[in-house]
Amino acid sequence: MTKAIQSLLVRQKLMALTICFAGIVSVTEVVNAHHSNAMFDKTQVREVTATVREFQWTNPHIWIQVLIENEDGEQEEWSIEGGGPNTLFRKGWRPNSFKPGEIVEFKMNPMLDGSNAALFRGARFSNGETLGNW
């Protein structure tokens, strides 16, 4: 085994252990974007409780349309962007992972300009199951 590969394998194992202890998982599933995701503020993770309006299981990205209550108590529609369906499927996602009407907690990176869109980080369902980085 070459030193480079050994080093990479060791780094990946260490990363896996770190992830395990930190209680988070790799963010690769949400950042293999077909476009730059520089419009999202990846230093901020916003946690919200939202009602799923629509789940677009499409290429090149999945989108979760949700309703989030704003500070005035009004429901606003947000677009949460995720990775591509193919790789997400191989990570355990399914075309019906988010069902219309379902109330789900989300972690997401908001847009830098404050508009109603965000990058998916993780989700926790009412039964306690999670997807992504929770």
Place this chain on the structure above:
Amino acid sequence: MGNALRVLQAAAVLAVLLILSPVANSQSASLPDWSGVWERFEGNGGIFDPSTVEPQDGRAGNPGVRQFPPLTDAWEAKYQANLALAAKDRLPDPISRCGTPAGFPRLLALPDVYEFIVRPEQSWIITENGPNIIRIYTDGRDHPPPEEVWPTFTGDSVGHWDGQTLNFTTVSMIGDESTVLDRSGLTLSDQATVATRMFKTDEGLLRAELVIEDPLALREPWHVTRHFRRLPAGTRVYDYACAENNRNPITESGQTLTLDTEGNVIDIAVDEND
């Protein structure tokens, strides 16, 4: 035609097949097993050359992240200009427009999964992302004469098998006219040639060793190595269909927008003149 003649013809065809098939089978049997579904092994930062990237955990396109190939002064200047655009998120990735292939050699550094199909006379590398296909002819042909080639995204690849190693050279790539090697803005010219060796390592990885030469972009040959790892048996590959629901169009200024479900721009901050 009489029945007797038909029988004789069928017997002759069968005889030829019986004579030829052991040859074909023996050739196929001598090829390595690269079946199944694979993914890139090195990082997910989208970096083309992980060995020269700084910082080592940097992602392509992030401010301050770059690679250090042996670029000529002219190409270093191009790279720095692209790095500056990438830092402002105004360097559009050609493949983000969902219209053109990633091109070679970037094709060896894409996300999602890969298939490697090898036959004695030709091999194919198929990437789920895109999708992209590179065809590598190993039937003894050479590159076409100059008057029969033009720059294409994936170029022209011919090669040969040396035991379990696939050797091929790729020429006639379109270069910085329409492709980048990654989102840091690294590019080659349309004069680049790539010599690739692919073989399976003792660890079961598929290793691609590239020697890239380019009289315009490089001072000396640039050595890049990438690996792929096989995914569990039964893994499937799916449509990519980039244009299916692309809600991130790119403007003339290079800004990536975000659209709502009706196609309206969500972004509050949009570049002027777009």
